[in-house]
Amino acid sequence: MSTSQPTDVGESESVKDTRPSTPSMPATPRTADFSDPISPITERAPYALSSSVPGSTSGFSARFSSQPNLRVPGRYFHSRRVKKGTVSKPWLAKKDPREKWVTIIPCVGLLIGVGICAILVWMGLNSVVNHKYCPVLMEDWSNGFDESIWTREAEVGGYGNGQFEYTTKDEENSYVKDGALYIRPTLQDEKLITTNGATIDLRKMGICSSDQWYNCISTTNTTNGTIVNPVKSARLSTKKGAHITYGRVEVTAKLPAGLWLWPAIWMMPVNETYGPWPASGEIDIAESRGNPSNHPQGGNNIISSTLHWGPDPANNGWWRTNVKHKALHTTFADKYHTFGLEWSENYIFTYVNSRLQTVLFTNFNQRLWERGQFPLTNANGTRYIDPWARTGNRNTPFDHPFYLILNLAVGSTNGWFENGKQGKPWVDGSKTERKDFWDKRDEWYPTWKDNSEMIVKSVKMWQQCG
DSSP states (O other): OOOOOOOOTTOOSOOOOOSOOOOOOOSSOOOOOOOOSSOOOOOOOTTOOOOOSTTOSOTTTTTTTSSTTOOOTTOOOOOOOOOTTOSOOGGGTSOOGGGHHHHHHHHHHHHHHHHHHHHHHHHHHHHSOOOOEEEEEEEOSTTOOOTTTOEEOOBOSOTTTTOOEEEOSSTTTEEEETTEEEEOOEEOOHHHHHSTTOEEEHHHHTOOSOSSGGGTEEEOBTTTTBOSOSEEEOEEEOTTTOEESSEEEEEEEEOOOSTTEEEEEEEEESSOTTOSTTTTOEEEEEEOOOSOTTOTTOOTTEEEEEEEOOSBTTBOGGGGSEEEEEOSSSOTTTSOEEEEEEEOSSEEEEEESEEEEEEEEEEOSSOHHHHHTOOSBOTTSOBOOOTTGGGOOTTTTSSSOEEEEEEEEEOOSSSSSOTTSTTOSSOTTSSOHHHHHHHTHHHHGGGGTTTOOEEEEEEEEEEEOO
């Protein structure tokens, strides 16, 4: 049996289907019964069969033209358009008087916020004034090492921190090369360490920078395990040639990498105006460690800025004015950075590369004696007397001339390198620290090979003059 199906639109002939016959659908049309006042739409069968034999252009092209009254359940759809203005909007007829606060309250909050921001900006500008500065030192090493400005200090006493280096006046440890100053640590002559009674006497050499004998003499005693300083390095200062009272300092330098190295850029008072350290103050612009970044106390990816002040070493208020700064995605040994200081009678702050990258900020809005909250007496029961009272200044002892120091220390016994951390080869207070350090030189000395120098490209100092 053959059946005839409607062809696609535009075809004038029927195509004979040679496939086996299938039951035909009921011929009686089914109509929909709707009570909607809108005229019902008669739905056509969406999937009416069409011919798929050769010659047909589309198997489904006539699905809506055949069996027009066939209704498939669930396929009914109708729509209507609502004329504009026919839907009532009662909320527009009368406004709630409270609605205005929806606008007023945010606007008032915005104005208050702007006002607070303006006050904070004004306070910031008022506390950090753009002073006028006059140049004191613009050092780029183009004229070599100027001994009328820079002094190489020679000492073996450890500078009060138990440092292991002997600071020399030799170009082996400090020299100018390719327009930069190099401070380089080197190993001590092994004969001075292994020979009992070997001595370094800087007084006999006529070069000791200290008037204290223990800073000028170092001796090896193989019996008790003490040795002369196991390494040599350098410490340079501008005490003779440049100092400021209020102003700015900028040092562009690359810090060293190497185990147990301690680079520092800092300032000390020209005179002990208010007494021995720390009564006359100390300004540490940037200190770091040459150890890798995973050092528990921070390695060459961290610098520290500190102010030291107090009536004696046992009561030093440094911990109230100490801030650490971490390098972002780099270390301070990977490239040059500018380490800066701005100092006035109202504040001291340090920064890295830009004044916007502040490290330490200390505002002298309170006398430092009051801020320190020092005890009434020292350990011996002697009553403390405020050494800064006579000036009447809130920033004393940071109100008299300071000079700049650049140095590269090695080791210490003051806790700068914590005991038992990262394989520290000595123990503070053991009396044999230097020898213990020397005995482990095969571990730490190879780490100095590539980048152990502190390299300084420029030093700039300005005096506040307006």
